[in-house]
Amino acid sequence: xxxxxxxxxxxxxxxxxxxxxxxxxxxxxxxxxxxxxxxxxxxxxxxxxxxxxxxxxxxxxxxxxxxxxxxxxxxxxxxxxxxxxxxxxxxxxxxxxxxxxxxxxxxxxxxxxxxxxxxxxxxxxxxxxxxxxxxxxxxxxxxxxxxxxxxxxxxxxxxxxxxxxxxxxxxxxxxxxxxxxxxxxxxxxxxxxxxxxxxxxxxxxxxxxxxxxxxxxxxxxxxxxxxxxxxxxxxxxxxxxxxxxxxxxxxxxxxxxxxxxxxxxxxxxxxxxxxxxxxxxxxxxxxx
Amino acid sequence: xxxxxxxxxxxxxxxxxxxxxxxxxxxxxxxxxxxxxxxxxxxxxxxxxxxxxxxxxxxxxxxxxxxxxxxxxxxxxxxxxxxxxxxxxxxxxxxxxxxxxxxxxxxxxxxxxxxxxxxxxxxxxxxxxxxxxxxxxxxxxxxxxxxxxxxxxxxxxxxxxxxxxxxxxxxxxxxxxxxxxxxxxxxxxxxxxxxxxxxxxxxxxxxxxxxxxxxxxxxxxxxxxxxxxxxxxxxxxxxxxxxxxxxxxxxxxxxxxxxxxxxxxxxxxxxxxxxxxxxxxxxxxxxxxxxxxxxxxxxxxxxxxxxxxxxxxxxxxxxxxxxxxxxxxxxxxxx
Numbered sequence: 001x002x003x004x005x006x007x008x009x010x011x012x013x014x015x016x017x018x019x020x021x022x023x024x025x026x027x028x029x030x031x032x033x034x035x036x037x038x039x040x041x042x043x044x045x046x047x048x049x050x051x052x053x054x055x056x057x058x059x060x061x062x063x064x065x066x067x068x069x070x071x072x073x074x075x076x077x078x079x080x081x082x083x084x085x086x087x088x089x090x091x092x093x094x095x096x097x098x099x100x101x102x103x104x105x106x107x108x109x110x111x112x113x114x115x116x117x118x119x120x121x122x123x124x125x126x127x128x129x130x131x132x133x134x135x136x137x138x139x140x141x142x143x144x145x146x147x148x149x150x151x152x153x154x155x156x157x158x159x160x161x162x163x164x165x166x167x168x169x170x171x172x173x174x175x176x177x178x179x180x181x182x183x184x185x186x187x188x189x190x191x192x193x194x195x196x197x198x199x200x201x202x203x204x205x206x207x208x209x210x211x212x213x214x215x216x217x218x219x220x221x222x223x224x225x226x227x228x229x230x231x232x233x234x235x236x237x238x239x240x241x242x243x244x245x246x247x248x249x250x251x252x253x254x255x256x257x258x259x260x261x262x263x264x265x266x267x268x269x270x271x272x273x274x275x276x277x278x279x280x281x282x283x284x285x286x287x288x
Numbered sequence: 289x290x291x292x293x294x295x296x297x298x299x300x301x302x303x304x305x306x307x308x309x310x311x312x313x314x315x316x317x318x319x320x321x322x323x324x325x326x327x328x329x330x331x332x333x334x335x336x337x338x339x340x341x342x343x344x345x346x347x348x349x350x351x352x353x354x355x356x357x358x359x360x361x362x363x364x365x366x367x368x369x370x371x372x373x374x375x376x377x378x379x380x381x382x383x384x385x386x387x388x389x390x391x392x393x394x395x396x397x398x399x400x401x402x403x404x405x406x407x408x409x410x411x412x413x414x415x416x417x418x419x420x421x422x423x424x425x426x427x428x429x430x431x432x433x434x435x436x437x438x439x440x441x442x443x444x445x446x447x448x449x450x451x452x453x454x455x456x457x458x459x460x461x462x463x464x465x466x467x468x469x470x471x472x473x474x475x476x477x478x479x480x481x482x483x484x485x486x487x488x489x490x491x492x493x494x495x496x497x498x499x500x501x502x503x504x505x506x507x508x509x510x511x512x513x514x515x516x517x518x519x520x521x522x523x524x525x526x527x528x529x530x531x532x533x534x535x536x537x538x539x540x541x542x543x544x545x546x547x548x549x550x551x552x553x554x555x556x557x558x559x560x561x562x563x564x565x566x567x568x569x570x571x572x573x574x575x576x577x578x579x580x581x582x583x584x585x586x587x588x589x590x591x592x593x594x595x596x597x598x599x600x601x602x603x604x605x606x607x608x609x610x611x612x613x614x615x616x617x618x619x620x621x622x623x
Contacts, residue, residue, distance in 0.1 A: 104323065113313060145349075238419060259426060263419060278409060
């Protein structure tokens with residue numbers, strides 16, 4: 001894919017043209033990157049200002065850097081540490097649940113023979129087409145009748161299986177050579193042992209992608225959590241912050257400090273694993 | 289399938305060998321059971337329950353059968369269609385810009401000389417990853433009429449401040465008023481509040497489109513460009529006659545995903561409405577897209593039956609787009 005492949009020898013003018021063209025493209029890319037990043041910068045700078053300075057909004061950088069805002073936000077926003085802990089707990093349980101149920105199911109669909117396998121798999125694929133909205137209210141009524149409102153179960157159990165993850169993992173498991181399995185069987189290996197000792201370690205990329213999608217979806221979910229939590233101490237962080245905005249006398253610099261704290265875990269996870277995430281999106285996106 | 293040659297060479301063991309070759313593993317059901325129980329309980333059965341709820345009214349556990357009344361009310365009343373129009377306006381305000389910017393930046397990133405492509409891609413993608421509640425709060429603050437960065441920027445270039453998220457007037461109406469013309473009400477255009485929310489959406493979704501387009505561009509065989517260049521094509525001609533047509537399936541996919549995204553948009557509208565001290569749906573309900581409307585009926589008004597009926601109508605629209613996507617992509621993807 002050599003776009004600048006020119007057959008005749010390069011003259012200095014050609015080089016100059018190419019160089020200026022390249023600088024223009026870099027300049028545009030940097031502008032675009034700044035556009036993507038400036039709200040985060042504004043968030044951090046505003047969160048470090050004093051009350052009057054934040055509302056006056058006359059300077060971009062704080063004149064005095066009040067790191068104490070972060071301590072205030074952590075202490076003064078009611079239940080904020082609890083929101084944070086709730087979300088981490090919910091996210092960890094959901095990711096563990098999704099990875100366990102999906103690995104088992106994906107393995108059966110990829111490697112085992114059983115009556116109705118293809119039908120069951122197609123039903124599973126079909127559920128991916130059901131929009132979240134249609135099951136929202138029935139699920140809410142179900143969870144209410146199960147007395148799960150204001151209980152972690154409501155925030156975790158409905159989401160510990162994912163057709164999408166099963167699909168993703170099955171594709172990956174299918175690409176593992178049959179010979180590995182045949183060799184393992186000769187050595188007296190059972191399916192479960194083959195799965196845990198060979199398939200899972202080999203499938204790290206797919207497991208990371210699937211776990212990452214689940215983590216972000218859980219961390220960022222809002223609508224369902226609004227419905228199934230009434231008590232403030234049961235709220236995940238997104239609901240907690242959405243409630244905090246509405247409270248009278250909310251000071252913007254504290255709110256923005258709280259927002260900064262809430263997005264840091266996501267940004268850290270993203271920065272560490274962004275390659276898997278972006279490539280996951282690109283592959284799945286293209287496949288539809 | 290691998291057949292044991294030694295076995296198939298002996299005729300009378302054929303029955304056994306074909307049976308062992310199929311190797312039915314009943315334990316497979318145990319493997320799929322945990323996932324299937326959850327999916328059946330929370331994703332399959334609720335669909336049928338939803339159809340039932342949509343035909344009832346009243347509080348939970350005291351439902352009264354009303355048949356298709358909710359659907360009639362939705363389809364003959366103004367609110368449902370109003371929300372659909374708002375959703376449509378919102379789609380038109382976001383999708384074309386996100387796609388144009390996404391393709392533009394993807395094409396720049398795709399240029400072979402570009403270094404640090406991965407870093408740029410990661411930065412562009414960041415807004416898509418960060419939680420919508422958080423980034424919406426930040427944007428609501430940027431668009432704050434009194435202390436926001438947006439109005440400060442407008443002021444610095446000599447423009448009057450705008451009311452952004454709390455402005456129910458249409459943008460065309462505002463423009464016309466600015467130059468002293470009165471225009472009829474129907475030509476007022478989408479509300480300033482909806483435009484403000486759309487600016488956020490464009491910011492948030494651009495990175496997603498860049499990643500998808502970049503993947504699409506990488507899939508175009510390089511030989512096609514080589515061949516075209518030998519024939520004397522360059523620059524814009526290459527882009528117009530090779531990149532654009534070969535990206536058609538990708539573009540189509542992005543369009544469908546964007547439309548579905550608009551139909552389902554909720555988190556940022558909910559948060560930005562709240563952060564600008566508006567009730568759900570924004571100033572004069574002008575940012576009430578379909579999902580927001582559905583949630584308002586559910587949460588604010590506790591109309592479980594009606595909200596479910598709206599959810600089902602919404603889902604049918606989404607389903608139509610999804611199926612259309614599958615069918616069309618299936619045909620177009622092979623060139």
